[in-house]
Amino acid sequence: MCTIRIGGRAKNVYFPSSQDEIRWLLIESLEKDKRFFPLGIGSNTVFSDGVIDLFFVSTRYLKRFNIKQKGKNYYIEAESGVSFKTITDIVKKLNLEGFEHLSGIPATVGGATVMNAGAYGTEISDIIEEVYWFNKEGNLRILKRDQINFSYRKSPFQKEGFVYKVVLKLSSSKKDIKSIIKKHLEERNKKQPLNYPTAGSTFKNPPKYPAGYLLEKVGLKGYKIGNVAFSEKHANFLINLGGGKFKELKKLIEIAERRVGEMYHIKLEKEIQIVE
Ligand SMILES: Cc1cc2nc3c(=O)[nH]c(=O)nc-3n(C[C@H](O)[C@H](O)[C@H](O)COP(=O)(O)OP(=O)(O)OC[C@H]3O[C@@H](n4cnc5c(N)ncnc54)[C@H](O)[C@@H]3O)c2cc1C
Structure with missing residues (x-):
């Protein structure tokens, strides 16, 4: 469950697909006094060898999204398991601006928000409008961008809880977004x-x-x-x-x-x- 493919086995992994299931898992981990550990595609995560007995919660089945347009702006409301690949396909299709520099990062929307992932001078926090976040007691909070303290590869969500859904604000562009994305992917291939x-x-x-x-x-x-x-x-x-x-x-x-x-x-x- 991580991209470097190092580490042992998880004793339990949970795959919620609804808000109720997420809430239940948070409460259960609190009651059982087990560390709750959310997981996207594990592209920034490494596990130790042996059997790891934590409350692993994968976002694999949280992949719903919708797109709303208000004038020039587009709001992509994506559950935390939606991949950057999916967002890249959307911004290419609609020629949207704001996400293009992030496009080659292998990430889920949730993992990237928690890590405040960034590349080529853009961080995901630059385009976040709102985050739907469950605290460790299982209560849902809707946080506006200006209520969230992001910094370089840091967010308050690293401490506890679960990012359920993120609203990204993008705008229609006059630039050729497809070719910017293509250029970044080529650079990544060359350097990484x-x-x-x-x-x-x-x-x-x-x-x-x-x-x-x-x-x-x-x-x-x-x-x-x-x-x-x-x-x-x-x-x-x-x-x-x-x-x-x-x-x-x-x-x-x-x-x-x-x-x-x-x-x-x-x-x-x-x-x-x-x-x-
Ligand atoms: C080839 C390669 C290139 C990369 N390039 C970049 C780059 O250019 N810029 C960059 O910033 N990073 C980069 N990364 C690192 C990584 O892709 C990012 O940090 C990415 O955001 C991690 O996303 P993920 O979904 O895999 O998160 P994971 O690795 O699964 O999780 C990362 C952290 O977030 C937590 N988490 C995940 N989902 C949730 C959730 N829903 N709620 C609460 N916590 C959650 C996890 O517990 C963990 O602590 C790169 C990685 C690789 C392998």
């Missing part, structure tokens, strides 16, 4: 190791230098332990060379944190979500 299982950026970019640059400078580009490596193509991407183990990935992260700390006095902050 998309032929290997990966979880995207391992570390957030510190203020002064990109994490990939720092990892390269401390000699970790292409560095491998067992079957996990920092990619030759993009040093901040960990890749699974086949049968990679969690302890190999963890060791690589520790080495990177230590080397960058010693040589640059910079404390790297993980972007990937590690579940142990």
Whole structure:
């Protein structure tokens, strides 16, 4: 259930398809005192080996969406399991502006909102109008954009609860949105190791230098332990060379944190979500 394909087995995974089921699962996890862990496509998540006994809740069956038009603006109301691929198809078809720079991110709408995913100067928070969020007690809150404190790869939803639905505000464009998207996809193909299982950026970019640059400078580009490596193509991407183990990935992260700390006095902050 994660794109880097490392980790053991989940004892239980739940697949809600309605608000009632989400509410029930939140209450159940609270009563059973088990950590509630929502999951999109796991493109920013890594699991430890062995059996993991958490309350995993997948958004796989929350894929409904609708589109409303008000003048020049379009509002896409998407459940959290709707993929960026689906949103990309919509914006290409209707030539909508606002989402184009995010189009190549392998994500669900829910996972991207929680991570405040971004690329090429746009973050999803730039186009969010409203978030429908269940708190840990199972109560639904509808939050307007200005009530939500987003920052670089951070949102308040990382702490608890469940993002059920997100309203994105886009507008019809005079630009050729299809060709902008095509250009971004080509760039991603060139720069990212998309032929290997990966979880995207391992570390957030510190203020002064990109994490990939720092990892390269401390000699970790292409560095491998067992079957996990920092990619030759993009040093901040960990890749699974086949049968990679969690302890190999963890060791690589520790080495990177230590080397960058010693040589640059910079404390790297993980972007990937590690579940142990
Ligand atoms: C090849 C590649 C390229 C990437 N490029 C980028 C990029 O350009 N920019 C970028 O920002 N990221 C990038 N990423 C990282 C990743 O795609 C994003 O963080 C994405 O938003 C994660 O979406 P997901 O649905 O897979 O979330 P998951 O990995 O499934 O979950 C991420 C976090 O969100 C939580 N979560 C998921 N859904 C919900 C929900 N409904 N309610 C509450 N919590 C939830 C999870 O518990 C977890 O903590 C890339 C990853 C890969 C593999």
